[in-house]
Amino acid sequence: MVFRYRGDPSMWAWLLHRVTGVGIFFFLLVHVVDTALISLGRDLFNSMVKLYHHPVFRVGEVLLFGAVLFHGINGLRITILDFAPQTAVYNRQMLVGIVAIFILIFVPVAFIMVAQTLKVNGVSELGATNSGGWQVWLPVLIATVGIVSVYAPTLNMPQLRPSVRPAGGLEFYGWLFTRISGLLLIFLVLGHLTVMHLMHGGVYRINYDFVAQRFSSLFWRTYDFVLLVLAIGHGTWGMRNVLLDYIHRPFARLLSLSLLYTIVGIVLSLGALLLFTFQPR
16 A cells, blocks of 8 residues: 555655665665676676766766665664554654754765765866865755754654564564664665765775775675675565565466566575675686
């Protein structure tokens, strides 16, 4: 049911959570496959990576970070409501908190990403290390937070009903896994994005040698493997729920779920094989 909260902010949070989750899941599958191209050689991988330097892809990178950030902090709200149903009376405050946290993190990070692109493409010398950079995004940040603060008291939402926890079996373990993995992924994914997309020039420093050096570290191989398994598992269960919500015919469900599990199995195996066997050429 799409409009389960009848148009109030909780409905939009639910809808945006689902849309961002689907988008992140498809990006994850593509990202694992394109990273696996490193096993085919230096030239091919470096040519592929250059595509991500294009300004259009950089805009997509900013949107991806926003999707991950919102999905993570809204997932935290959902987890709190699931394990502490009594907090449902504070749902309005939590939704306002999500907006505030999102703005406080997203605006500076988006500024850094855009500044990197402008600097590399020679459009502007404005960079993430420019001491005057804060003068651009800080006023925007303050103004936006002010608007949210003024709007927040006007929110009028009905009493939120706590979600029904599955009684047991596969549904319960899947429900529990998504909550636990979601909490862990907040730190793992944001850490990955920070290292790969923000520090020292972001994606512009990523090439065959950079990734090969990263994979030479047992720590990073372990980090990436845990991230891969949790993200694929979390996304697969989420996509399963989406398919079950919108596909009701038994044969169509069987076909769509079989296709989902097959694609996920191939991508997961490809990613794990890369992490365990890759050797620089």
